[in-house]
Amino acid sequence: KQEVTQIPAALSVPEGENLVLNCSFTDSAIYNLQWFRQDPGKGLTSLLLIQSSQREQTSGRLNASLDKSSGRSTLYIAASQPGDSATYLCAVPVFSGGYNKLIFGAGTRLAVHP
Amino acid sequence: DGGITQSPKYLFRKEGQNVTLSCEQNLNHDAMYWYRQDPGQGLRLIYYSQIVNDFQKGDIAEGYSVSREKKESFPLTVTSAQKNPTAFYLCASSPTQGSTEAFFGQGTRLTVV
Numbered sequence: 001k002q003e004v005t006q007i008p009a010a011l012s013v014p015e016g017e018n019l020v021l022n023c024s025f026t027d028s029a030i031y032n033l034q035w036f037r038q039d040p041g042k043g044l045t046s047l048l049l050i051q052s053s054q055r056e057q058t059s060g061r062l063n064a065s066l067d068k069s070s071g072r073s074t075l076y077i078a079a080s081q082p083g084d085s086a087t088y089l090c091a092v093p094v095f096s097g098g099y100n101k102l103i104f105g106a107g108t109r110l111a112v113h114p
Numbered sequence: 115d116g117g118i119t120q121s122p123k124y125l126f127r128k129e130g131q132n133v134t135l136s137c138e139q140n141l142n143h144d145a146m147y148w149y150r151q152d153p154g155q156g157l158r159l160i161y162y163s164q165i166v167n168d169f170q171k172g173d174i175a176e177g178y179s180v181s182r183e184k185k186e187s188f189p190l191t192v193t194s195a196q197k198n199p200t201a202f203y204l205c206a207s208s209p210t211q212g213s214t215e216a217f218f219g220q221g222t223r224l225t226v227v
Contacts, residue, residue: 004156031214043120043204043218089156093214099164100214101147101172104156 002027002094006105013080013112021075021108023090028068030092035064035075038087038107047088048075080112117141118219120205125224127192127199135190135222137205145208146188147216150174150201157204163188192224200226 003026013019023033032051036044048064050057050073057064063076077084087109091102118139127133139146145164149157159172163182177196182188192199205219 009154034215036218041202041221041223043118043220044206044216046215046217049215091157091216099162099170100212101159101162102157102214102216106154106156 002030002092002103004090004092004103004105006088006090006108008108009106010109011111013110015080015082015112015114017080017112018076018078019080019110021077021088021110023073023075023105025071025073025092025103028071030068031095032093033064033066033073034091034102035062035073036089036091038089040086044089077110080110082112082114084112085110118205118207118217120203120219120222122222123220125222126227127224128227130194132191132193133224135192135203135205135224137188137190137219139186139188139205139207139217139219141207141209141217142185143207143217144185144210145213146182147206147208148172148178148180148188148190149204149206151204151221152201160190160203199224 005024007022034049035047048057050066061078066073087107089107091104093100121136147162148160161180163169179191203222206216
């Protein structure tokens with residue numbers, strides 16, 4: 001059974017720091033991995049989707065890496081800003097009975113203070 | 115504007131009431147999903163639908179019901195059988211049933227009063 005864990009659960013950093021969020025999964029046979037951002041009381045916004053054949057995916061100040069063999073992905077945020085404050089979730093798809101669903105981690109709540 | 119619209123944003127339910135959460139998408143996506151989010155936990159799948167007039171139970175379907183009469187609409191009813199309905203509910207869609215990339219609505223916060 002696929003399980004997704006995110007560490008740390010919460011993180012508080014001063015503005016300008018580079019930071020790393022971690023996501024681990026128990027079954028390494030994944031199709032892809034998706035990182036989302038969630039602002040308080042809002043829905044999820046997709047940030048990056050990294051295919052199983054890829055090692056990295058970049059979008060602006062965000063860089064996601066994937067190491068399937070070790071069951072890990074990291075989201076690197078460069079030069080953090082107060083506007084980056086949000087909860088970040090990772091998810092992997094699981095295929096079962098002809099359909100797919102996403103298995104989510106509990107998220108990392110990030111606070112970037114000026 | 116293409117996207118997924120959930121309404122209402124906030125909903126209050128009395129004990130014993132059924133309530134219906136709306137989810138509409140204009141992305142022409144085939145697959146639609148309902149997830150539940152509780153504090154400190156990941157999202158959990160309630161129901162999903164891969165095509166009109168078809169839907170399947172997810173991991174926590176007890177106390178919930180859905181319908182998919184139109185491609186763009188996938189309403190969720192929280193029935194009185196759901197003993198702990200207070201949560202944040204998120205609707206999502208994917209282009210096809212095989213696609214794993216999901217797009218989410220803004221959510222509905224349901225509170226039992």
